[in-house]
Amino acid sequence: MQEGSLSCLPSQGQRILLPEEARTEWQALLDKIQAAVRQASRLMLDASDIRSKTRQKTSRADLVTTYDVAIQKELQMMLNRLCPDLGFLGEEGEPGTLVNRDSFFVVDPIDGTTNFVYDYRHSAISVGLILAGEPVLACCFDPYLDECFTALKGLGAKLNGAPLQIGRQELSGSVILFGTSPYNPETRPKSYRYLQALHEEGRDVRRSGSAVLDLAYVAAGRGDLFFESHLSPWDYGAAALLVKEAGGKVTRLDGQPLRYDRGGSVLAGNPRVWQQAQEIWASLD
Template sequence: MITTELIRREAIRIARLAGDRIRELRENNQYEESLKDGYELVTTADLISNDLIKTEISKIFPDHNFVSEEDNVQKEMSIQNPTWIIDPIDGTVGYANNQYQVAVSIAFAVENEVRVGVVYNPFLDEMFYAYKNFGAFLNNKLIKVKDVDNLRECVIGTGFPHKRDNIRDVIVLLENILPKVRDIRRLGSPALDICWVACGRMQGFYEGKLHPWDVAAAKLIAIEAGAKTGYYGQRIIVPDCLNGNSIIVSSPGVFDEFQKVLSK
């Protein structure tokens, strides 16, 4: 019988397998780099991780669908049927530069909602996970967002687009938000940025034009940890749990103020 608990256990197991593999590939310098679409870095480790994850899932759940960053042809963005949303390496630029803020992100969705989310950083051995209505965890310990009610006390995460055709928009947002907060961070992995909000290391995160595989797992983890989510700009037409366009994730006490500043 397929249960949420089985899905969670397998997602954690497979994320760890993939994380161990990409760590091994980097430690032994056994990967190559190239550009996808002429501007976005991709490595052979991304592709190896992607194949490993899909193969392991298909052994147990052969009828399930996939939405993955590294699939050349994306299926229709529907998660009515059982679907796994995968980012085999979130933070590829950091990965290729021997940095530690790198993650494997795996989410499971059905009936248009994400039920399980796992984000694993193999370089720090940090396993974030959640399943709907059962809380969020880091290495098996329950996590919660930090309780804050003043934006000036907050450390905020963000990211910058690979395609640099809207630099002015990015700068305007930074100009609006930086004077209103304690500091800004950029980990280079949206999934980890959001998980850091979930465990209280940051109190907010925003970014435009993220994809479903960037946010599907981490968004559930943040919500289960007590975060509030929403948007500051134009949304795209996908299920809300997959929507990463102009996304905001924050501690509830500062959400309204945070959204107001970003929406100016």
């Protein structure tokens, strides 16, 4: 619970009510955000000649399209209209700038931009709401499959309205999802050592190109474990809540809590497989 004045959020006096204290009001806000995300997704589905509208940012692995920028602009306008008191952190913001408030929307307009450029059709729009440094609302939408993963803190995670429950596998029976942190090549040697160690202990591995969907799939039981050595807050600001609300555990690789005002590593899975995987990571030091 947070003290302060955020007029768009349910409150009692100066105290902001959490979702389990004001279920109806928070669900109404989530419904409006989901509608805004679905509307913005039309820009992805109607996109054409994408490669000619693509440029590199920091490296050849770091791409942005005019559609990323347009979707973020549309979402920022819609979210500001809904909640003008909240801050905003988006992937396509000014380099080096982060929010200066502890309550803000965190947005990835197209997670899996390289997939989008290559017409791989595995990308998502992600919107999270961070309140007093913790995620309380999540909406992650895959427009290609028409799958919307949502969560409210304390009220569970859902896929198109149906409750999600994380898998119960141990590491020996796990499918491991991972990312290669292409913007941080210095992390690759240890990441690949870790992947090899997990692969030897687990069932199989998958690399999809979208951390948002990887985390959503762990929440849905479509994968059992996810790790990446470096991500930004917009990559996990919403999807981490999906994992938590589906019964999972999500932290940094060293077991420390995630930060939502700066990036870091991510490890997510059901509590048992998370523990096994974290011990393997620690053994690599």
